[in-house]
Amino acid sequence: MGTEPANGGYMVAAYVIVTVVVFGYAFSLWRRARRVLKD
Amino acid sequence: MIPNSATAAATIRRGQVITAVGLVGLVIVIVLAQMFTPVEARQGLAQKIFYVHAPSAWAGLMAFSMVGITGGLYLWLRDPRLDLFAEASAEVGLAFGTIVLTTGPIWGKPIWGTWWTWDARLTLTLFLFFLFVGYMALRGAINDPSERARFSAVVGILGLLLVPFVHLSVYMFRTLHPMPVLLKPSAPSMDPRMLRTLLISIGVFTVLYIGLVTTRYGLGLMQEAKGVADGD
Numbered sequence: 001m002g003t004e005p006a007n008g009g010y011m012v013a014a015y016v017i018v019t020v021v022v023f024g025y026a027f028s029l030w031r032r033a034r035r036v037l038k039d
Numbered sequence: 040m041i042p043n044s045a046t047a048a049a050t051i052r053r054g055q056v057i058t059a060v061g062l063v064g065l066v067i068v069i070v071l072a073q074m075f076t077p078v079e080a081r082q083g084l085a086q087k088i089f090y091v092h093a094p095s096a097w098a099g100l101m102a103f104s105m106v107g108i109t110g111g112l113y114l115w116l117r118d119p120r121l122d123l124f125a126e127a128s129a130e131v132g133l134a135f136g137t138i139v140l141t142t143g144p145i146w147g148k149p150i151w152g153t154w155w156t157w158d159a160r161l162t163l164t165l166f167l168f169f170l171f172v173g174y175m176a177l178r179g180a181i182n183d184p185s186e187r188a189r190f191s192a193v194v195g196i197l198g199l200l201l202v203p204f205v206h207l208s209v210y211m212f213r214t215l216h217p218m219p220v221l222l223k224p225s226a227p228s229m230d231p232r233m234l235r236t237l238l239i240s241i242g243v244f245t246v247l248y249i250g251l252v253t254t255r256y257g258l259g260l261m262q263e264a265k266g267v268a269d270g271d
Contacts, residue, residue, distance in 0.1 A: 003080070004078050004079070004080060004081075004082075004083035004084070005081075005082070005083040005085070005149065006083065007082075007083050007084055007085040007149035008083070008084040008085075010084075010085045010088065010145050010146065010148060010149050011084040011085050011087050011088055013145050014088040014091065014092070014141075014142040014145045014146065015069060015088075015091065017138065017141050017142060017145070018065075018091045018095070018138050018142065019065070019069070021134055021137055021138050021141075022062070022065055022134070022138070022247060023062065025131075025134045025251065026058050026062060026250075026251065029054075029055075029058070029251065029254045029255060029258070030055065030254075032258055033051045033055065033254060033257070033258060036051075036258060036261045036262070036265075037048055037051065037261075039265070
């Protein structure tokens with residue numbers, strides 16, 4: 001234990017990108033839906 | 040054949056509920072991957088990128104396949120709803136494709152020592168992504184709905200033909216990309232806790248695909264329904 005390569009920063013960057021893309025796209029669809037459902 | 044606004048609104052709401060379930064699932068996957076899945080000895084924490092990279096690839100390939108399948112069905116049945124679904128699936132596929140093409144290099148840098156290599160799997164995945172960028176551009180360039188649907192259906196089918204090559208590229212060519220651990224003839228080759236996280240993540244990304252594509256499809260239906268109501 002404790003001998004694994006120190007590359008946690010790459011993992012954090014990847015998880016941030018996944019979260020931003022998925023939540024961002026879902027949010028953009030939610031905004032578009034709110035607009036059309038209001039009309 | 041295009042349903043009314045009420046049906047479109049119900050489709051949007053259904054999609055939003057499924058998407059919300061998927062988003063909660065994504066948070067669970069992140070917690071599972073970080074706290075309840077062991078660190079791989081040789082790759083370290085960077086290996087955990089796999090739990091979002093591979094399921095995104097699965098969802099992206101499923102989305103692009105559905106574009107081709109519904110495109111083919113459109114050419115046969117001429118139902119405009121199939122074209123609207125294909126458009127929705129292409130857009131969602133591009134979102135997942137963006138994840139695949141960014142998380143892959145982020146994993147590659149610490150493990151391979153390079154962000155990118157013109158390896159068969161990577162190159163074919165990039166081609167598939169560009170093909171669907173072109174698909175969306177084509178849709179935006181044609182005003183006549185039936186012509187747009189026909190032309191884009193053909194491009195969608197060409198994309199579908201590329202999907203098996205993307206999956207099988209690791210067998211067909213000498214490649215740096217790791218071999219499949221799940222979709223292969225023999226049993227999965229992983230620690231059970233890692234396999235559990237991967238399978239849950241695949242389930243969650245499938246739910247996310249269904250939720251996002253249903254919402255986006257509902258938006259397309261609504262646009263068409265309003266166009267019909269306005270006499271466009």
